[in-house]
Amino acid sequence: MSSVKVAITIDRETLVRVDGLVSRSIFPNRSRAIQAAVTEKLARMERGRLASECAMLDPKFEKALAEEGLGQELDSWPEY
Numbered sequence: 001m002s003s004v005k006v007a008i009t010i011d012r013e014t015l016v017r018v019d020g021l022v023s024r025s026i027f028p029n030r031s032r033a034i035q036a037a038v039t040e041k042l043a044r045m046e047r048g049r050l051a052s053e054c055a056m057l058d059p060k061f062e063k064a065l066a067e068e069g070l071g072q073e074l075d076s077w078p079e080y
Contacts, residue, residue: 015030021033
């Protein structure tokens with residue numbers, strides 16, 4: 001994946017923490033540390049969105065939909 005250079009403004013305390021990660025060789029440089037943080041945050045936000053969408057589902061309706069027609073088909077399924 002290609003990278004694009006961007007400029008950001010970050011508070012000094014956060015930058016000190018990022019530099020600490022770099023100095024302990026957890027990340028090779030500031031860019032990689034910030035990239036990892038942004039990627040992780042975006043993934044968490046996407047999972048949160050999925051969870052909130054799932055919370056809006058009606059469990060009884062979803063179960064009925066999943067089981068729809070299974071009773072009739074069970075007799076015709078082959079034995080294993």
